[in-house]
Amino acid sequence: MNEINRAPPSIMHIDINSCFATVMQQAYVHLRGKPIAAVAYETDKGCILSPSIEAKRYGIKTGMRVFEARRLYPALVLRQPEVGLIRDVHLKFLAICQSYSPVVSPKSIDETVIDFAPVTHLLHQDLIGIAQEIKKRIRVEIGEWISCSIGIATNRFLAKVGARLHKPDGLDMISHYNLESVYKSLLLIDLPGINIRYQIRLNRYGILTPLQFFGAPLVLLKKQVFQSIVGYYWYQRLRGWEVDSVEYERKSFGQDYALEKKTDERKELLRLLLKLTEKMGRRLRKAGFAAQGVHLALWYADGSFWHHGKKTGTFLSTTYELYEAEKALFDQQPKRNVVTKIAVRCYDIIAQGFMQQSLFAFTNKRRLLADALDRINDRYGEYTATPARMMDMDKTILDRIAFGKGGIPV
Numbered sequence: 001m002n003e004i005n006r007a008p009p010s011i012m013h014i015d016i017n018s019c020f021a022t023v024m025q026q027a028y029v030h031l032r033g034k035p036i037a038a039v040a041y042e043t044d045k046g047c048i049l050s051p052s053i054e055a056k057r058y059g060i061k062t063g064m065r066v067f068e069a070r071r072l073y074p075a076l077v078l079r080q081p082e083v084g085l086i087r088d089v090h091l092k093f094l095a096i097c098q099s100y101s102p103v104v105s106p107k108s109i110d111e112t113v114i115d116f117a118p119v120t121h122l123l124h125q126d127l128i129g130i131a132q133e134i135k136k137r138i139r140v141e142i143g144e145w146i147s148c149s150i151g152i153a154t155n156r157f158l159a160k161v162g163a164r165l166h167k168p169d170g171l172d173m174i175s176h177y178n179l180e181s182v183y184k185s186l187l188l189i190d191l192p193g194i195n196i197r198y199q200i201r202l203n204r205y206g207i208l209t210p211l212q213f214f215g216a217p218l219v220l221l222k223k224q225v226f227q228s229i230v231g232y233y234w235y236q237r238l239r240g241w242e243v244d245s246v247e248y249e250r251k252s253f254g255q256d257y258a259l260e261k262k263t264d265e266r267k268e269l270l271r272l273l274l275k276l277t278e279k280m281g282r283r284l285r286k287a288g289f290a291a292q293g294v295h296l297a298l299w300y301a302d303g304s305f306w307h308h309g310k311k312t313g314t315f316l317s318t319t320y321e322l323y324e325a326e327k328a329l330f331d332q333q334p335k336r337n338v339v340t341k342i343a344v345r346c347y348d349i350i351a352q353g354f355m356q357q358s359l360f361a362f363t364n365k366r367r368l369l370a371d372a373l374d375r376i377n378d379r380y381g382e383y384t385a386t387p388a389r390m391m392d393m394d395k396t397i398l399d400r401i402a403f404g405k406g407g408i409p410v
Helices: 019-027 064-073 082-096 117-122 127-142 156-165 177-184 194-205 210-215 218-223 230-238 268-288 319-330 361-380
Strands: 011-016 036-039 048-051 076-081 102-109 113-115 148-153 171-173 254-262 289-300 304-314 341-352
Touching: 011 082, 011 127, 011 156, 019 036, 019 048, 036 064, 048 064, 076 102, 082 102, 082 127, 102 148, 113 156, 127 148, 127 171, 148 156, 156 171, 156 177, 177 210, 194 218, 210 230, 218 230, 254 268, 268 289, 268 319, 268 341, 289 319, 304 319, 304 341, 319 341
Parallel strands: 036 076, 148 171
Antiparallel strands: 011 113, 011 148, 036 048, 102 113, 254 341, 289 304, 289 341
């Protein structure tokens, strides 16, 4: 399998352009055409989550702080993303993709991969035509201001490369015919999965460009550059062979929160811990799992960090059970310090259908109560029914959607 994959391309990567910002522009007409940014917080040190296409033209990028972005464009409009709107767009986007193939893999809230191999014989037109049709359907069925970039190739890696070539609203196919010319047009850091650390490692062995990376011998990549099977995977990936189609099972659920106002007040920190645990527990239960371990991490104002985890030996699914376990970890801190960030996680998850029933009636009653509260919140909105200690916290730890697969609302 040392040769380039010459099979007809059957993988399509679709990326909604500037998703968070564009969804806001779709919903609010007066924001269209203006440089705007979806932000975590509207303060100077808030993080840019998604600059609009117009903002990107001024050099504003994801990950910048608000004060950095406003140096580039002082009149930048800031908006906190409305999670309900983004989820609605994601679900409509997913429905469009699933109408073409049974093999659809959401990679994040705004990126999806479609594998057409199982339905090649059923296609009514070539993939370029289908991509153009998907672009049109997105504008008609989701919103006229929503655009996407699409890449088509023989594997997921090259399809993603193709989706990045001509943003926004691009459409590119990469095959054995144009593979080398595509590599000639890129930098190493342009390749998905190649960060600064990997770029330095490749440079150390005389690999300075994607074309040189593509031409590097397998033995060099496997034995020297990466010193593991990772080198083999890159050798295959660059030639269009699929090595990234494995879907890993979820192993944990987690939530984190950077405090707007840092504090060492135990009462306030426990209130935040409770809400984080409730958010985590809601996701855990909605996915049909229970957990057997919990983990807590705290970041402090002096730059230090503390974390601890524990296997409980029991199944945890209700907010009460999870919170009591997280609170026990909280009380194990070696000293009280001013906290700037909290992260909770539950792990060693198991499908609830495989849980042994508790011998204690009150434990089962708690789980029945948790299920009932979840149904109320599903029907009438998040935190309609909450623990008393979470009263007046509707504006604290706002609902967020992550960039990775953990943020996908399934």
